[in-house]
Amino acid sequence: MPLTRAQAIAFALEDGRPDPSEAPPRGIDGLEYQLATLVAAGLTNPQIADRLGVSTRAVSTRLYALRHKLGVSSRRDIVRWVNGADFD
Numbered sequence: 173m174p175l176t177r178a179q180a181i182a183f184a185l186e187d188g189r190p191d192p193s194e195a196p197p198r199g200i201d202g203l204e205y206q207l208a209t210l211v212a213a214g215l216t217n218p219q220i221a222d223r224l225g226v227s228t229r230a231v232s233t234r235l236y237a238l239r240h241k242l243g244v245s246s247r248r249d250i251v252r253w254v255n256g257a258d259f260d
Contacts, residue, residue: 204238212254
């Protein structure tokens with residue numbers, strides 16, 4: 173189930189860890205789902221990297237792979253996906 177914008181922001185402002193009782197949607201892994209929600213919350217790549225304790229380059233690489241998996245081309249599309257837009 174997609175997150176609302178308010179849920180994504182609340183998630184990003186908490187500890188940045190997904191609820192283990194919820195499986196990531198649409199065949200993406202937990203880190204990709206976490207990245208998508210942090211993007212939807214408005215965080216930049218450096219902010220996401222800091223939150224997750226990884227390099228900015230790692231965030232960029234994973235977001236590229238996520239966009240490919242979702243069949244989208246921009247951060248805006250990732251936000252729309254998190255908010256429940258239908259791309260199928």
